[in-house]
Each structure stands twice: as C-alpha cells, then as structure tokens.
Amino acid sequence: MTTETHDSEHDPFAEFDAAAGIGTVRDPYPVWAELRAQTPVFAGPMSELFGIDSMDEALLQQPPYTPLTFDAVQQVLRDGETFSSSGYADTIGIVFGHSILEMDEPEHHAYRALIQQAFTRKAMETWEAEIVQPVVDRHIDAFRERGSADLVRELLFPFPVTVIGEMIGLPTDDLPVFHKKAVELISIMTDIEHGLNASAWLYEYFQGIITERRAAPRHDLISVLAQAELDGQQLSDDEIIAFLRLLLPAGAETTYRSSSNLMFGLLSNPDQLAALRDDRSLMPQAIEEGVRWDPPLTSIGRTCTKDTVVEGVLIPAGAPVMVCMAAANRDPSRWDRPDEFDIFREPKQHMSFAFGPHMCLGMHLARMETTVAVNALLDLPDLRLDPEAIDVHVSGLAFRAPSALPVVFG
Numbered sequence: 001m002t003t004e005t006h007d008s009e010h011d012p013f014a015e016f017d018a019a020a021g022i023g024t025v026r027d028p029y030p031v032w033a034e035l036r037a038q039t040p041v042f043a044g045p046m047s048e049l050f051g052i053d054s055m056d057e058a059l060l061q062q063p064p065y066t067p068l069t070f071d072a073v074q075q076v077l078r079d080g081e082t083f084s085s086s087g088y089a090d091t092i093g094i095v096f097g098h099s100i101l102e103m104d105e106p107e108h109h110a111y112r113a114l115i116q117q118a119f120t121r122k123a124m125e126t127w128e129a130e131i132v133q134p135v136v137d138r139h140i141d142a143f144r145e146r147g148s149a150d151l152v153r154e155l156l157f158p159f160p161v162t163v164i165g166e167m168i169g170l171p172t173d174d175l176p177v178f179h180k181k182a183v184e185l186i187s188i189m190t191d192i193e194h195g196l197n198a199s200a201w202l203y204e205y206f207q208g209i210i211t212e213r214r215a216a217p218r219h220d221l222i223s224v225l226a227q228a229e230l231d232g233q234q235l236s237d238d239e240i241i242a243f244l245r246l247l248l249p250a251g252a253e254t255t256y257r258s259s260s261n262l263m264f265g266l267l268s269n270p271d272q273l274a275a276l277r278d279d280r281s282l283m284p285q286a287i288e289e290g291v292r293w294d295p296p297l298t299s300i301g302r303t304c305t306k307d308t309v310v311e312g313v314l315i316p317a318g319a320p321v322m323v324c325m326a327a328a329n330r331d332p333s334r335w336d337r338p339d340e341f342d343i344f345r346e347p348k349q350h351m352s353f354a355f356g357p358h359m360c361l362g363m364h365l366a367r368m369e370t371t372v373a374v375n376a377l378l379d380l381p382d383l384r385l386d387p388e389a390i391d392v393h394v395s396g397l398a399f400r401a402p403s404a405l406p407v408v409f410g
C-alpha cells in the first residue's frame with residue numbers, strides 16, 4: 001500500500017507489506033489445513049513452508065511451536081501465566097516501549113483497568129456520532145458522484161487512521177506523517193533504523209501534546225488517559241506514550257484490513273451482499289464472519305514459561321509460541337465448510353480478537369467502525385465489483401488484506 005506521504009527512496013508501507021507476505025503469499029490456508037490435520041501444534045519454522053523470510057521468526061532464538069486447532073489456540077491464549085506475553089519486549093517492544101501488549105499479570109490487569117477508562121460505552125457513542133460517521137461520509141462523498149472507486153485506497157485504508165487520529169486529538173495536518181511513522185514502527189523487523197527513528201520521533205511528538213493536555217484538558221483520548229486514575233495510581237508520560245505508539249498499528253492497520261476482507265467477502269458473494277443490504281440486522285453476524293473467515297492478523301506471539309502439554313503436544317519451557325488464530329478459525333471440527341464465507345452461519349466464538357487476558361481492547365470500536373463504513377457502502381445503489389477488474393483477491397501471511405477493491409455503483 002502506498003500513499004502520497006512516502007519519500008522516493010523509502011516506502012515503509014510497501015516494505016511492511018512485503019515482510020508480512022502481502023502480495024507474495026496468496027492463500028496460506030491449505031498449508032495450515034494440512035498441518036492441522038497432522039497435529040494440533042506444529043513444531044518448527046513455519047514461514048519457510050510459504051517461501052518467505054518471516055519478520056517474526058527471524059528474531060526468534062529457536063523455532064516456534066504453532067498451535068493450529070481451535071482448542072489448542074484457546075488453551076494457550078486463555079492461560080497468560082503459562083504463555084507469557086513478555087517476549088514482545090525483545091521485538092516490537094523495542095519501538096513501542098513497555099506497552100500493554102508485553103505485560104503479564106498482575107501489571108497487565110492494573111494497567112488495562114486504567115486504559116479501559118477511555119473506552120466506555122459513552123465514549124463509543126460520542127466517537128460514532130462525532131468522528132466515525134463524519135469521517136466515513138467525507139471519504140465516500142469524495143467518490144460518490146463518480147460511480148466507481150477503489151474502496152481500499154479511497155475509504156478502508158485511510159478511514160481508521162483518521163478516526164484514531166481524531167480520537168487521540170491530533171491536528172488533522174499531522175495525520176499523514178503520523179501514519180507513516182506508525183508504519184515505520186512496526187517495520188522494525190525489516191528496518192531497525194527507521195523503526196527506532198520513528199519511535200523517538202513519536203515520543204517527542206506525543207510528549208508535547210501530553211504536556212499541553214495535562215495543563216488544559218480537552219475531551220480527547222490523550223486528556224482522558226492523562227487524567228485516568230485507579231486506586232490512587234495514574235499513568236506516567238512514558239506509559240501513555242507506549243499506549244499511543246501501539247494504538248495506531250493495533251487499531252488502524254487491523255481495522256483497515258478486516259473491513260477490506262469483509263467487503264471482499266460480500267462483493268464476491270453478491271447474494272449475501274444483497275441480503276445484508278436489505279436486512280441490516282444481519283450486520284453483527286456478517287462482521288464476525290468476515291473477521292473469522294479472513295482475520296487481518298493471522299498469528300500472535302507468546303513464550304511458554306513451563307513444560308506444558310497442549311492437546312497432547314509437549315511445549316517445553318522457554319519455547320516461543322506463534323499462536324495461529326487464522327488456522328483455529330477454520331478448524332473443521334468447529335465449523336462446517338470452514339473455508340466458505342457465509343454470513344448466515346451460526347455465530348460462534350472465533351479467535352481473531354484473541355482470547356483471555358489480552359483479548360482485543362478495541363474490538364467494540366472495530367465493530368462500530370466497520371458497521372458505520374459497511375452501512376454507508378451498502379447505501380450506494382447496486383454496489384458491485386467492477387466487472388472489468390482482474391483477479392481481485394486477499395493475500396498475506398502475517399497480515400491479510402486485498403491490495404485493491406475496485407467497485408462500481410449507480
């Protein structure tokens with residue numbers, strides 16, 4: 001994915017996508033299905049089976065264990081004591097700082113309780129009316145008269161970043177550079193120098209804003225975090241900055257990819273798109289099916305802290321674990337026809353938002369944003385894939401999304 005914000009020698013969006021397997025790995029599901037049929041937990045390097053150098057695996061001291069079945073994935077994610085999140089400190093933590101992602105209990109629980117104060121039902125309602133709906137409308141208005149668009153580039157890629165920027169309370173003009181820095185941050189595995197520079201840049205940038213908000217609070221997220229208090233404890237500048245550095249990749253990259261995958265599923269199944277257009281009460285189950293069927297983020301990392309048997313497989317103490325949520329979501333012992341996108345299937349817990357203590361803090365926000373965007377798109381008359389478009393598809397190994405969604409309407 002490229003935008004106007006990159007310089008000519010260095011395109012962090014393209015580098016990040018390449019390292020994540022976007023454009024190179026088209027369909028990892030048959031490989032996962034074959035492995036899953038052999039064992040619930042695969043031991044050994046995974047990315048070489050797909051012919052790519054994985055950014056995550058490159059940093060591991062030893063080959064990972066990969067839980068693949070629903071039960072194995074759930075067991076690992078539910079048990080944060082045995083399967084620690086602390087390994088992120090040596091990877092993405094280098095640039096995020098000590099963020100919630102790498103915390104174990106009891107620190108994690110205390111910190112999460114403070115952060116959660118910014119994500120109330122009331123906040124969600126305000127964000128929907130004051131930020132998400134106007135941002136979505138603005139993007140769609142820019143192509144409404146044309147009768148055609150690339151939904152990824154013109155709506156689904158830019159809107160979640162804009163939403164998070166506005167939630168945080170950033171000046172609109174800063175958004176492009178902010179997004180670029182955020183992508184550079186998570187490209188740390190392929191480009192350490194740009195990652196560290198971006199981390200330092202964001203520290204200074206956020207610290208200036210936090211100082212201002214501590215002096216004169218507004219209604220934005222930074223002000224709420226600066227004032228959050230629990231049992232006499234408040235968040236330090238460093239803690240707030242680590243959270244803000246995490247927020248953009250955690251909230252924007254995921255939502256752009258998940259809403260794109262959902263729209264791909266709908267556009268390539270016009271009968272389901274028509275059913276949803278005519279009955280919007282199907283929206284929650286359509287969103288869950290989209291995120292089950294092709295999650296934006298396929299795997300997350302843990303470290304096993306003591307010898308543990310998972311579904312009959314011994315994972316030794318100290319072993320890195322790459323939990324494959326995407327494989328769990330297509331476990332045939334839990335879902336019939338798991339490879340099919342079907343918004344009418346009975347809703348069941350999937351693993352795309354993780355599970356247990358670190359279950360996604362932003363999932364209600366992601367669902368709300370997706371509802372607003374998809375509703376607005378379904379209001380475009382006779383929305384359909386551009387019949388001239390060739391081979392529109394989702395790709396990627398670590399992160400998955402279509403690179404374009406050309407549509408026509410009207």
Ligand code: HEM
Nearest residue numbers: 100101250251254255258300352353354358360361362366
């Ligand atoms: C469809 C969209 C999304 C998906 C699939 C998703 C997925 C995930 C997953 C799998 C985790 C667990 C990570 C781990 O433990 O290693 C997570 C955690 C998290 N997500 Fe999301 N996410 C999405 C949207 C969002 C949004 C919009 C936000 C914005 C607030 C957000 C904020 C977070 C945060 C702060 C955590 C860390 C929670 C913790 O460690 O306790 N996510 N997400």
